[in-house]
Amino acid sequence: ASLFVSICISILKLPLSENYILDLFIGSTNGCERTSFAFLRQELPVRFANILKEIDLLPDKLLSTPSVKLVRSWYIQSLKELIEFHQKSPDDQKVLSDFIDTLIRVRNRHHDVVPTMAQGVIEYKDTFKVDPVTNQNIQYFLDRFYMSRISTRMLMNQHTLLFDDKSGSGHPRHIGSIDPCCDVVEVVNDAYESAKMLCDQYYLTSPELKLTQVNGKAPGEPINIVYVPSHLFHMLFELFKNSMRATVEFQENSSTLSPVEVTVVLGKEDLAIKISDRGGGVPVRKIERLFSYMYSTAPRPNVDDSRNTPLAGFGYGLPISRLYAKYFQGDLNLYSICGYGTDAIIYLKALSTESIEKLPVFNKSASKHYQATSEADDWCVPSKDPKNMAKQSAAS
Structure with a gap:
């Protein structure tokens, strides 16, 4: 063996x-x-x-x-x-x-x-x-x-x-887990409704969905691509949960909640799905941490409960969602304005011939990553966390 x-x-x-x-x-x-x-x-x-x-x-x-x-x-x-x-x-x-x-x-x-x-x-x-x-x-x-x-x-x-x-038998249109004619807007609505149900249960309220779709390849036609609906649902559900939670908590004193705005655009090469919220955003210094497996501040669940709440509490929702996007040569990026809100954009390949698996290759180059050692930075880098200047002046 x-x-x-x-x-x-x-x-x-x-x-x-x-x-x-x-x-x-x-x-x-x-x-x-x-x-x-x-x-x-x-x-x-x-x-x-x-x-x-x-x-x-x-x-x-x-x-x-x-x-x-x-x-x-x-x-x-x-x-x-x-x-x-x-x-x-x-x-x-x-x-x-x-x-x-x-x-x-x-x-x-x-x-x-x-x-x-x-x-x-x-x-x-x-x-x-x-x-x-x-x-x-x-x-x-x-x-x-x-x-x-x-x-x-x-x-x-x-x-x-x-x-x-x-x-x-699964879905009659699917070939295994792939839908040759995946209705993107339908998956968006399904993911929104699932996230809305959770948000309503926890907060007793939820933001509405404002959806815009633009088919740049065939104006007026539905937006369909060859894709794995379960992968797309996973990404969208995670992003909707984050946007809804941020919106409800940031606007807790408002009589009405700003909607979560979704824009779906199919171009010649790419499909883009932008989810925009007015949830207060996050500081630039924290954006990469949201995709880090090592910086999760979420509560730690019992692994035995994972079948009921997949990934809950480990803070892995965003990094895993980005991997789903990248799996067929897409991507998932966050753009945030602290004090206002966040745009999350999923990019997918519009052409199935370009949707090729992104796979890790084990070779000497990969092996070197595990032998990396700490070296002095060749740029002047400030602390990751802002200093409390009030405390610092009091101490001096």
Whole structure:
């Protein structure tokens, strides 16, 4: 097994476009399943082995935490189970059936990877002093680790949704988890309604939605793209929650709440979704912290509760949402005016041929990131947090 893992690490991962993923799963049912099996039995072990190698480059003190040990054991076990299919025949129906069962087992095993790894980071921070270099290395790793997880779940979901007779039929228009004609405005409205329900439950009020859509490719036509609706919903739901909470809290003394304004624009190359609120904004110095796994100030939940409240309390909503956007070569950016409000913009590729997976590659360059040491800054850099000048003058 260890020899095979070494071979897997030496094989470059194949980043797939949405078009390729669709083509991989379209065709005569059995032939298509065999093609998918032949591809995944090689590609999944490569992706698992590569990220497992990066886990092993983490600081020893982080690796020694119970939660990270548990996550590592899941990856080792899953890799072993996937390797077993390397030499098996795709023409054997039992092999194909067993492969589906294995994918479901692996997917279920990794269900709580995000909160468990987050718990490991908390255990590390609680026990050891964390320096800026370690923060940077962990941020680098977690972005790659969670992106790798998004990619492997995407491939496993595609295969099981299409070829597992026991899973039931999904949305008739979808090919696995991909919607070839994803109605962007419909997903925006769904995400808004879900966030509004939470906001109403907690605050007993919520801001209205003001929606503008511009189809620059086909004026007057609905805005549709090839995309994964669940990924888009995840991003929008997170942004709506943040905007609604900020608006309600910033305008708590107002008789009416400013609406959350959403602008959806489809251009020749990009789809952009801008969510604007009047929630008071955040200081510029805090923007990057919102995307940091190490700076969360949210309350710490019990990992056992994670199935009911995914990611709740770990402060991972924004960084994970940005990874979903980047997965198919998009992005998610925040632009804030302190004292006024915030614009969040999701950028996605308008063309499915350009929507290609963004995958971490383990090589010498990646390895160097984990060996970074603290160096003196060659710019004069002020403190990250503003000083209290009143206290300073009193002390002098």
